[in-house]
Amino acid sequence: MSKNNLLDAMIAQTKLSKKQTDKQQKITETAIKLFAEKGFANTSTSEIAKAAGVAEGTIFRHYGTKDNLLLSVLLPFLKESLPTMAEDVFNELLTDQVANFEDFLRALAKNRIAFINENKEIFQIFVKEVLYSEELKNEIFPYISENIFQRIAKVVDHFKARGELVDLPTITIQRLLFTIIGGFLFSRFVLLPNQEETIDESEIDQIVQFIMDGIRKKSQSE
């Protein structure tokens, strides 16, 4: 609502610039590459302009400010990450076919890792900038909380009710999931992004397996 609402602003922003010109396209691409490589603060607009083959003024004609350029880069990524994930992904994954939590978790992990793998650079930019921007943090996390956590909570509750999951509080299970998957993504894509190697399917299986060991309902046989 208020102008302080970052996400609203972001959405309004992209709505304004519906039809991207060639130059805009070039600017966005170049900005993503350079922001990921050297960080937002260490990339000057003149550098972007030069690398994109446009005049510096052109950047400001389209994006107004450098901060706004950053948002224009992050926004589609976030839109795809958050609401889409919340709706499409869950709908897709939560059909009757998904027999158990492990299958769900594996499908979710694969889906999201594939997405981030395709948007490596923007993910890097996003994580790095979140560390420095209280504004981003304060706007994004409630949003995540609403859209993602609550849906996951439902799923967890569902499988807890089916007796598949250990009887820890749902919030605890969520935190564990978040820490482990988040830690994995952070170390692979942000902290040590040099390695060209793609994420191995077996690696994901391993992590899911590991997580399940921790949260699967222990058999009563003992």
Add this chain to the structure above:
Amino acid sequence: MSKNNLLDAMIAQTKLSKKQTDKQQKITETAIKLFAEKGFANTSTSEIAKAAGVAEGTIFRHYGTKDNLLLSVLLPFLKESLPTMAEDVFNELLTDQVANFEDFLRALAKNRIAFINENKEIFQIFVKEVLYSEELKNEIFPYISENIFQRIAKVVDHFKARGELVDLPTITIQRLLFTIIGGFLFSRFVLLPNQEETIDESEIDQIVQFIMDGIRKKSQSE
């Protein structure tokens, strides 16, 4: 304060070797606070000077460059405190009393979390800067590898030999430990550091418990 407090240690040490002046101390303290809060690049030397109540020139008289001020803050943390601590910690933890891997892991986690808790700000600076500086990264990782990973590898091997741990490759186990503990530290101290709340002992127990579920040797009874 406890021996874990790095700043105390640094101050004590530099007092001995180079007689730090009052102003120097004020500068270091202020720099740590501001770097942690807003990041190195987003903190200007004039801001530090103003906040520390000194003239800007005084910073440069003592540290030469802003980069050097950062190093003066980080290097003691990395080059002096960590290795001796690593040794102390492992010596302390690896006595005969440590009956099993779970005890070791819990002791290690508590020890390190306590350490970082007392050096929150430097830890934040360190993580944030590593993301932007290949140089720092390249200086740090071999170092960590030598001092930490190899020691942990030994411990893991030891308990694997005793049949306590699952038969995964040691490197895999290490990665899981690193991801989970690192992810926890990152999310608690860097990503979402607002919360004043101290880390709960029970939370650590929970994580250790969780890890152990994943890497404990499964009983053959099945």
Add this chain to the structure above:
Amino acid sequence: MSKNNLLDAMIAQTKLSKKQTDKQQKITETAIKLFAEKGFANTSTSEIAKAAGVAEGTIFRHYGTKDNLLLSVLLPFLKESLPTMAEDVFNELLTDQVANFEDFLRALAKNRIAFINENKEIFQIFVKEVLYSEELKNEIFPYISENIFQRIAKVVDHFKARGELVDLPTITIQRLLFTIIGGFLFSRFVLLPNQEETIDESEIDQIVQFIMDGIRKKSQSE
């Protein structure tokens, strides 16, 4: 203005090649004036900006560094104007009409003094800066040697062969010429440049006369 005026030439040339803006011209003109007056090191960029009526940033947009501004002032003088001029001058002077060395010397002296007279300020800058910059020195002297000394050597040899000049080594004669003419230029344009008075023709005649007394072949009558 005459073709001898270097600034006119520079301005004309840069206009052709890189379309100098009004502000750029103002900066160059002001820089030349101030560098000549107070020396390069004692002239601040903010002073130049203020005197030129531009923002300080404008200087750096066009010249990148203060050193570069100096070079932008000196290099055309050295790399473009001097050599072509050297060629023109020698071609012009060394026609058959030049009956003897004295005529040649007088013509050369007048030509060069006129040239420097129209480029007083750049000459001052050049001499002052050469005293402090080994780099400038090392770039300049080989250059002068090739373009000036070797040509003069030829002329001296030519007239020595015709029996007009004393039988001193050519290098000795050159040194005398250089010392006397150089000393004259230095004292008139650099050491004591206050005097607005233009160089008197009769003064040049006098010096040439004096030099010729020293290097003319003495009559064998004694």
Add this chain to the structure above:
Amino acid sequence: MSKNNLLDAMIAQTKLSKKQTDKQQKITETAIKLFAEKGFANTSTSEIAKAAGVAEGTIFRHYGTKDNLLLSVLLPFLKESLPTMAEDVFNELLTDQVANFEDFLRALAKNRIAFINENKEIFQIFVKEVLYSEELKNEIFPYISENIFQRIAKVVDHFKARGELVDLPTITIQRLLFTIIGGFLFSRFVLLPNQEETIDESEIDQIVQFIMDGIRKKSQSE
């Protein structure tokens, strides 16, 4: 006289600091070396202090300002150059033994070149600084004029009266002498000071010979 009088100030200054301490000695020596090497403006007081092995404060305790340090370096040189030259040197050279102007000129040249040779560095400093300081220029040149030029004028007049010198105006002869000898000193000691080689006696003879060719009374026999 007035406080504006540089030479008075200089003299007053040295009178104050009669007995030099060891540290003062070291400071002066170091300053001479560094000023000559890198120029006055490019040498910082902290650099001098470090190289001299004293605290920076010590320089200011003794010399008050950096400018004053420069004067303390130049003053003894100038005192020796000007009044002494005017008195002692002329007295010594102008005895009856000096049969002709050529002998006088040769003796004067040798004497002064030897002096400058022994004070190469201070001479370099002096010439370079005169180029930038109107104050130095305005104070020194009248002084030179009074003490040196007038005495030389007398000598020239003396030998003109004896019919040894050409009938040019005395001022013209002086200028020629000044230009040639000055040009020689400048090029040897300031412009191209690299060469370690000492000034050759025969070289002086050559120059004196050359000058005499230009100003000797032409014999009427031809």
Add this chain to the structure above:
DNA sequence: CATGAATGAGCGTTCATTCAT
């Protein structure tokens, strides 16, 4: 006398942003 920590004005330089064309 000597020290060296502290100062603060001034430097060269960068850069996001504006605006006339």
Add this chain to the structure above:
DNA sequence: AATGAATGAACGCTCATTCAT
């Protein structure tokens, strides 16, 4: 829509100078 010259505030840094010890 696109340009790029121009801006000026802010930056990291230097240095002659002061002063308490």
